[in-house]
Amino acid sequence: MRVTNRMMVDGLMRNIHNSLKRLDKKYDQVATGRQFRYPSDNPVGVTQAMKLNLSVKETKQYISNADDAILWMESTDSALSEYGKVILRTKELAVAGANSTLPEDSRSALADEVGELLEHLIMLANSEQEGRYLFAGTQNNRPPYIKQPNGTVIYQGNNQSIHIELGIGVTMATNVTGEEAFGAIQGLPAGIDNIFGFLANFEENLRSGNLDAINDSIAVLENANTNLLRYRSEMGAKVNRMEMNKERLEGLKLNYEKILSNIQDIDLAQSIMELQIMAAVQQAALSTGARIIQPTLVDYVR
Numbered sequence: 369m370r371v372t373n374r375m376m377v378d379g380l381m382r383n384i385h386n387s388l389k390r391l392d393k394k395y396d397q398v399a400t401g402r403q404f405r406y407p408s409d410n411p412v413g414v415t416q417a418m419k420l421n422l423s424v425k426e427t428k429q430y431i432s433n434a435d436d437a438i439l440w441m442e443s444t445d446s447a448l449s450e451y452g453k454v455i456l457r458t459k460e461l462a463v464a465g466a467n468s469t470l471p472e473d474s475r476s477a478l479a480d481e482v483g484e485l486l487e488h489l490i491m492l493a494n495s496e497q498e499g500r501y502l503f504a505g506t507q508n509n510r511p512p513y514i515k516q517p518n519g520t521v522i523y524q525g526n527n528q529s530i531h532i533e534l535g536i537g538v539t540m541a542t543n544v545t546g547e548e549a550f551g552a553i554q555g556l557p558a559g560i561d562n563i564f565g566f567l568a569n570f571e572e573n574l575r576s577g578n579l580d581a582i583n584d585s586i587a588v589l590e591n592a593n594t595n596l597l598r599y600r601s602e603m604g605a606k607v608n609r610m611e612m613n614k615e616r617l618e619g620l621k622l623n624y625e626k627i628l629s630n631i632q633d634i635d636l637a638q639s640i641m642e643l644q645i646m647a648a649v650q651q652a653a654l655s656t657g658a659r660i661i662q663p664t665l666v667d668y669v670r
Contacts, residue, residue, distance in 0.1 A: 413631050420628040427621040430535060434614035437532040437542045438607055444502050444544055445603045447495040451549070452596050454489050458482060458567065459589040465574050466582045479574035486567040490515060493550055493564075503546040506530060512546045513564070521564035523547060534613050540606060544599045554591045555584075563592055 461478045464470065494511040495502045504512035504525030512525035527548070529541035551562040560566050566588060573581040 417628060417632045420624050420631070424621060424624045424628065427617050427624060430533065431614055431617045431621065433532050434534065434610050434617065437540070438610050438614070440497055440502070440530075440542050441603050441607050441610070443495065443497045445600055445607070447492050447502060448544070448549065448596055448600050448603070450492050451489065452593065452600070454485050454492070455589055455593045455596065458485055458570070459586060459593075461574075462570070462582055462585045462589060466579055466586070468579060472577065475574050475577060479571045482567055482571040482574060486564060486571070489550075489567065490521060490564065493546060501525070503544060503549055505543065505545045513550075519568060521562065521568075523551070523562065534610075535617075540610070542606065544603070549596070549599055553588065553595055555588045557581075557584075557588075566592075 461482060465475050465478050490513055493503055493513045496508075500508040501510065501512050502508075504510065506528040507525050508530075510524065512523055513521050514524055515521050523546050525546050527545045529545075530543040531539040532542050533539050547562075550564065553563060553566070556562075556566055557569060560569055566585075570582070570585050572578075573585070
């Protein structure tokens with residue numbers, strides 16, 4: 369077959385164009401750090417990368433959920449710890465007030481302290497975390513406990529649990545409601561349904577010198593402390609579980625990211641070297657092409 373000058377020129381241009389396309393693709397890889405830019409570059413790789421990106425995003429959200437839950441439960445435990453101090457101090461006052469030889473003015477001073485403890489406990493029961501009240505159930509956009517003009521403290525939250533998603537189909541209740549922490553106490557006097565009413569009644573008994581009622585208060589306070597320790601124990605166990613789950617999720621995220629990197633990321637050093645080789649080949653092709661193409665009539669005119 370006769371090879372014409374036109375055929376040589378066309379072949380040269382086609383090869384230079386293909387080389388330029390490969391050079392452009394390699395340059396794009398180096399610039400972006402990715403092996404592919406369009407789905408057509410690697411359909412299977414793009415599909416895998418999309419699934420892995422979704423898995424990484426979901427895992428990050430679960431880790432964020434765990435962080436929020438741990439902070440919430442630690443804040444709850446801190447408030448319950450302070451509540452425990454109030455109970456223990458009140459019990460000390462009850463033991464002191466039950467002494468029949470205690471002067472009336474001393475017993476009145478104990479009553480004054482109980483009144484202050486009651487106010488402090490209301491503040492603890494209305495503890496909040498990032499604008500959400502810890503003991504209000506799911507109605508946590510307002511204070512759960514309100515003190516009425518007559519001194520009665522009422523609960524305006526609910527008994528619903530706040531569930532945090534730990535994984536696909538796995539949730540955990542992370543809150544303690546006000547009714548559970550401050551209301552579920554055995555031995556409360558008739559007509560009293562929470563610790564606040566109990567403390568108010570205890571203060572009155574101290575002022576009136578009702579020694580029998582003061583003695584009975586000690587058992588109620590012990591029950592309140594037992595109830596409190598139960599929920600603190602639950603919070604501690606849940607925090608430990610949440611931290612272990614978070615550690616597992618962080619390891620899973622790293623694994624996803626490693627696999628994703630293997631699929632879509634380039635070896636930068638290797639790609640730069642390949643780019644330099646391709647650029648040298650392209651330049652050599654241009655120089656060689658300029659020499660092998662036959663001279664034109666213009667060259668002879670010169």
